[in-house]
Amino acid sequence: MERPDFFELNNGEKVKLPFSDKEYKNRVSKLRDVMSNNNMDMVILTSMHNIAYYTGFIYCSFGRPYGCVVTKDKIVTISANIDASQPWRRSHCNNVIYTDWKRDNFLRAIVSIIGRDDPPKTIGIENDHVTLDIKEKLNSIFSIAIFKDISKHLMKQRMIKSDEEISIIKNGARIADLGAEEIVKHIKPGQSELEIAIAGRDKMEREIAKSYPDAEYMDTWVWFQSGINTDGAHNPKTNRALKNGDILSLNTFPMISGYYTALERTLFVNEIDDASLKAWEANVKVHKRGLELIKPGVKCSEICEELNNLFAELGYLQYRTFGYGHSFGMLSHFYGREAGVELREDIDTILEKNMVISMEPMIMIPEGKPGAGGYREHDILVIKEDGAENITKFPFGPDHNIIKN
CATH class of the missing domain: 3.40.350.10 (Creatinase/prolidase N-terminal domain)
Incomplete structure (x- = not known):
């Protein structure tokens, strides 16, 4: 033949x-x-x-x-x-x-x-x-x-998104919020990172199928870390069981036809010590300032410089682990990167309308030091003509995310 x-x-x-x-x-x-x-x-x-x-x-x-x-x-x-x-x-x-x-x-x-x-x-x-x-x-x-x-x-x-792309990214942010809401329902001592992550992933996949009935479904995932496992932003989930006082890192990642969106939050189980609260509040303060800085006409490196100075004033710059944000679009944890829009010291790109970028400061305090753990918040913003729209709605900070069960 x-x-x-x-x-x-x-x-x-x-x-x-x-x-x-x-x-x-x-x-x-x-x-x-x-x-x-x-x-x-x-x-x-x-x-x-x-x-x-x-x-x-x-x-x-x-x-x-x-x-x-x-x-x-x-x-x-x-x-x-x-x-x-x-x-x-x-x-x-x-x-x-x-x-x-x-x-x-x-x-x-x-x-x-x-x-x-x-x-x-x-x-x-x-x-x-x-x-x-x-x-x-x-x-x-x-x-x-x-x-x-x-x-x-x-x-x-x-790097410059069309209206159709922004629509799908906004839906992704909405679905990431839904995954986070589902995860919070399962947070309590004794529950494992794995089982909590499964609940959030299933919620998002079903919502994606409901919103996009003609799509293919793949690559939606959750990283849910606790305790020492929060030290890295990309640490996989494990079977570790939650304990009272644990620091948590909630990360939901819905994937819609190759378009990645993300929500990341720091939480605590039932209670928090003074050193951890101080570190968390410092990271939240930087996050809030970062959200204010993202707007058209601003240079990526300038945002990074101001947030570095703020972390230094608060006494936590030495614990910062990576850049303050990155572009969104056709990308994933195993393909793609729009490296021209990252909030890092070496990126001088000027933000402009229809770019989509995150604000995600993180500090990591090593084991053995007061307040040990990784603290990270993450919102997605769409650059407009005269400002930016935050499309992430899930709340952040100690007032909302000390989960009592």
Whole structure:
């Protein structure tokens, strides 16, 4: 039997995507403007976040390469045969499937899309994602081409959100609040981090399904940490049982079609000692000031500088662990990052309308010191013409989050 290297299969019908066809066409049009301005004949996207951003399709790699070829008049996703027609159904463009029968059929599929008569002279690739192995193979099949990095241009496009994107992000923030409300119902001594996290995750997944009945559901999660486990912002949940006086870190992360949102709160079980209260109040004070500082026209590094000075005045700067906030959009804990919008000392981006950014100060006091634990609050703000809208509604601070049971 002759087995093909690649083929097309439109199995079933196209499904409803998270955004309108107009939205996707607008994104691709802006990508082609970048190509034109940089004299690129073709772009090969390889990352989950950029393929999803421009086509709607979120791939599951499992060790296989995936891609999207964009030319002046074509946009085609390239996927593995293991996924059949799901990539075609879940994208607004065409799709080519490559098979496993021969090594490097992924590359043959790329060539099939553009043909051999007029090979591209300049190709845009994502330097921050393409492996050395893939780059070497691309060099071998496009031997006369010049490769240019396009990743920073794509990031800049993703940093400014459309109205449709802001709508889905606002819904994500709302659902994060619902997950947190459910978690609080289960907080009491003896309950495990794991079981509490499950309750919050299930609540959010069901609400996502209710709000987006045509979506695919994946990657919504909760990190719920207690005691020493609060020292890291990204520590996984464990089976540790809660005790009276424990510091808690509640983190809800609904994922809607690849769009990440987050809510993070410090809480205590039943009671709090004076040193912990003092540290918590200091972090809350910085958080409140940070919320006031986020507005259009302000430089990211300037926000960081002022909050550093405030932490220093309060006596806690030495316990700060990371930047004060980051962008939101097509990203996750395992793909994507809009590093140009982060509240850090080395980022001089000026905030502008339709950027979406968090305020999330954190301090960590090591075990053995008074007030030991990690303290973190986290809200999401949408930059407006003349200010910012806080779309996180769940309350923060000692007045609300000493949970008595």
